[in-house]
Amino acid sequence: MSISSTESNQPWLWDEAVWRQKVDHVRAGRSLKPDRWKSDARLAVALSFDSDHETMELKNGGTSFGTMSRGQYGARRGIHRILRILEKHSVPASFFMPAVSAMINEEEVKTVVSAGHELGIHSWIHEFNSRLDEETERDLALRAADVLEKMSGARPVGMRTASWDFSPHTLKIAREMGLLYDSSLMADEEPYELLEDGEPTGVVEIPVEWIRDDAPYVAMDRMTGARPYGGPAMMLDIFSRELEVAYEEGGLFQLTMHPHHIGHRSRIFIVEEIIRLAKSKGDVWFCTHAELARYCAEKAGLKTAEKAA
16 A cells, blocks of 8 residues: 655554555564574574774765774774684684675685685675665675675675665565575564565574674764763673573574774773683584574574575
């Protein structure tokens, strides 16, 4: 049912069919949480890093060299501290990179992949999908996948939309691309299958949350209202509490971080402390997002979009 331009800005005028269609277009389906994780582990830990770097300024057509230098810091310093800690503890992680960021920082791609970590799609230039028409969004997603495949030698199997901005076309495009999973939505803490207009899609969702993201606590933009409101100790406390309850529930602890945020001297300890806390539990499975999605799909007998592609 179509709605007028007036009604589009006055949702209280919508017929039930209108708001139900909006709600049901992309929705969480069945849970894909297994009874136990790989190797009979009680807790699954999936660490991820969004290597946005210079695209945080480029995405809006900005030319602030100060802001771009903050992004460059993530590639120049932050990423190396992160990789050293992951290597020290033999922990795999998933790195999501905009294609433009990957082309600017080619050595980072090589280093991440050679260390055995996953490389995932994270837009072309950190654009907002909801501002794009379907054709443009599809073109950018395919171009981004092509760039990452050419640079890494492997086709990415998962994506995370920039700023977790999920348009009405995003899921359709992900299915067309034959992606195994998405990691942009927040309907649960445990993996689930995505539904499109009420129908199962075979796409695994590995849910994110702003609570489990470093950016809301430390992001700084002097030209807007973005100001840090939480120090490193506060961030670690929140992440640790999330991990503790995830362990109690036998669930997934997923974390999103950024090299230009978490990679600073006063914050990098958080990565190591979280790893130490998880390891102290004993029965823990550290995994990439791709490993996690594939394991959940296999245990649930899910016919994935990846297999159908």
